[in-house]
Amino acid sequence: MREKTVKYSSMLLNAQVSPGVLAKSERELREAFLEEVERIPGAERLHRCIQCGTCTGSCPVSYTMDISPRQVIALFRAGAIEQILRSRTIWVCASCYNCTVRCPSQIKITDLLYALKRLAMDRGIFPSKFPVYVLSETFAKMIKRYGRNHELGLIRSFYLRTQPLQLLRQSMVGLDLLKAGRMPLRPEKIRGQKELKAIIARAEQIERPQEPTGEKRGTDEVGYKAI
Amino acid sequence: MPYSYYPGCSLHSTGTAYDKSVRAVFHALGEDLIELEDWNCCGATIYMSNQETVALAISARNLALAEKLGHDLVVPCSACFTVLNKTRRFMEEMPTLRAQVNEALSVANLHPEYSVRVRHPLEVLINDFGVERLAQAARRTLEGFKLACYYGCQILRPERAVGDDPEVPMVLDRLMEAFGAHTVDFPAKTRCCGGMLITTFRKVALDLIGEILEWAVRGGANAIVTVCPLCQINLELYQDRLGPRTAEKVRLPVLFFTQLVGLALGCSPEEVGLEHQVVRVPPEYVTPVEVGNHD
Numbered sequence: 363m364r365e366k367t368v369k370y371s372s373m374l375l376n377a378q379v380s381p382g383v384l385a386k387s388e389r390e391l392r393e394a395f396l397e398e399v400e401r402i403p404g405a406e407r408l409h410r411c412i413q414c415g416t417c418t419g420s421c422p423v424s425y426t427m428d429i430s431p432r433q434v435i436a437l438f439r440a441g442a443i444e445q446i447l448r449s450r451t452i453w454v455c456a457s458c459y460n461c462t463v464r465c466p467s468q469i470k471i472t473d474l475l476y477a478l479k480r481l482a483m484d485r486g487i488f489p490s491k492f493p494v495y496v497l498s499e500t501f502a503k504m505i506k507r508y509g510r511n512h513e514l515g516l517i518r519s520f521y522l523r524t525q526p527l528q529l530l531r532q533s534m535v536g537l538d539l540l541k542a543g544r545m546p547l548r549p550e551k552i553r554g555q556k557e558l559k560a561i562i563a564r565a566e567q568i569e570r571p572q573e574p575t576g577e578k579r580g581t582d583e584v585g586y587k588a589i
Numbered sequence: 590m591p592y593s594y595y596p597g598c599s600l601h602s603t604g605t606a607y608d609k610s611v612r613a614v615f616h617a618l619g620e621d622l623i624e625l626e627d628w629n630c631c632g633a634t635i636y637m638s639n640q641e642t643v644a645l646a647i648s649a650r651n652l653a654l655a656e657k658l659g660h661d662l663v664v665p666c667s668a669c670f671t672v673l674n675k676t677r678r679f680m681e682e683m684p685t686l687r688a689q690v691n692e693a694l695s696v697a698n699l700h701p702e703y704s705v706r707v708r709h710p711l712e713v714l715i716n717d718f719g720v721e722r723l724a725q726a727a728r729r730t731l732e733g734f735k736l737a738c739y740y741g742c743q744i745l746r747p748e749r750a751v752g753d754d755p756e757v758p759m760v761l762d763r764l765m766e767a768f769g770a771h772t773v774d775f776p777a778k779t780r781c782c783g784g785m786l787i788t789t790f791r792k793v794a795l796d797l798i799g800e801i802l803e804w805a806v807r808g809g810a811n812a813i814v815t816v817c818p819l820c821q822i823n824l825e826l827y828q829d830r831l832g833p834r835t836a837e838k839v840r841l842p843v844l845f846f847t848q849l850v851g852l853a854l855g856c857s858p859e860e861v862g863l864e865h866q867v868v869r870v871p872p873e874y875v876t877p878v879e880v881g882n883h884d
Contacts, residue, residue, distance in 0.1 A: 401685075401686055403678065403682040404682075422797055423793055426793050453790075454793060456784045456786050456797075457742070457743075458746065458781035458784075459742060459743070459747045460781070462746065462747050463747060472747070476641075480640070493790075494789045505629070505632070509630065510598045511630050512598075512602075513602050513603055520788065535826055538826060538867045539603055539826070539867070541867075542864075542865045543605065543864065545602065545603065546602050552628070554629070557696075557697040558647065558697070560696045560697060561694055561697050562647060564692065564693040564696045565640075565645075566640065566642075568689045568693060569641065569643060
């Protein structure tokens with residue numbers, strides 16, 4: 363299984379998949395992406411795309427994307443991963459998996475978008491104070507600290523860091539939940555917290571053998587606004 | 590046959606009515622639901638789209654804990670269900686990734702084989718008990734409800750919780766009808782509620798929510814029934830925050846399917862957590878328990 367994927371990725375890397383020779387940065391991104399792809403079962407079916415557009419037609423949020431899911435695959439083939447990484451598309455996917463179950467070539471489009479998102483996240487290709495990034499970072503911190511999600515804490519620090527003025531509007535929603543007895547004020551902490559922290563630390567080490575390059579601040583060079 | 594139970598973070602907070610009603614339903618059916626001791630967050634989609642190995646490892650810790658108990662694992666939240674199942678499948682199909690995840694887990698002395706089945710309670714009710722047996726056990730009719738049965742995404746895609754058509758599923762409709770409820774034509778039953786987009790891309794999420802609610806109103810429903818805590822929150826809490834997205838004002842109770850199954854099986858409104866609804870269920874929907882229909 364793995365051997366087949368490796369062969370496929372090296373084939374794609376060496377082949378003239380775009381007119382002319384790939385730029386160095388594009389080549390490097392491509393390598394990183396294909397490395398990610400190798401970690402998704404069945405993702406090598408990417409090469410079977412017939413550009414039918416079923417994914418785009420099935421996507422409930424394609425109307426708000428700058429590049430449609432079909433175009434993501436076309437751009438990848440044309441050697442323009444950087445353009446995909448600068449798109450709003452990879453962030454606005456809601457993980458509904460409609461594209462994945464309907465794709466006639468059985469391409470795991472949702473998982474591929476995850477891989478692209480991870481790549482963009484890893485390289486800091488997103489606007490500063492970007493809600494998706496802040497939410498994911500706040501969430502990860504919470505899991506490390508408690509082992510469980512504490513919705514009130516998550517939402518509060520998320521809005522404080524992204525749109526403090528929206529905190530009031532969001533508090534009204536929180537109030538509805540509080541009145542209905544659905545908003546615990548204190549977080550639950552698991553007993554095996556140290557254990558979980560050790561698991562996460564080891565997994566992080568495996569995922570990124572090198573030290574991460576400091577705090578990610580984001581970039582203005584993307585094709586969309588933060589909010 | 591006892592079942593292990595993974596409530597997940599939502600069922601311990603905003604989805605507390607789901608937690609109460611799942612327990613009530615299994616109790617009414619005489620089955621043990623054993624909550625997994627010291628479970629942790631499944632990682633949800635947020636983690637999965639950030640660091641894959643870490644996401645799989647924290648999710649796998651739960652599978653390892655469940656394995657010690659040995660029973661099937663019942664997981665009501667659609668997101669937890671998808672993440673835990675996905676982890677299991679990745680571990681089965683990707684030996685390299687599995688070795689890495691197991692290496693991470695070994696620091697906590699966990700060595701899972703990934704042998705535990707992860708199941709959604711809807712599928713357990715349908716397959717292990719059966720609609721007929723459930724209907725026979727009913728002590729209250731649901732005829733006061735005209736339901737839009739909302740399945741959402743993740744129990745149908747990508748892992749199919751129930752062996753039903755992922756485009757036009759009917760299994761929840763049939764279950765509700767077996768208890769006397771009316772079900773309405775509801776083409777949005779598998780549309781996406783937007784999930785976490787309500788936090789990250791609020792306007793987009795409100796578009797999606799508005800559309801689903803409008804279909805329910807147009808179909809003539811007086812309540813929506815769902816299987817997922819995030820769908821429930823999105824569909825219930827934003828009804829009066831949709832702005833001009835819907836032509837009419839929407840005011841529909843949004844219930845978990847287990848709350849309705851519980852009521853049908855004779856549980857009290859408190860036992861299935863009806864007091865936690867933000868949009869209250871009109872009391873006349875809930876008929877009195879029928880006596881003498883229980884053996």
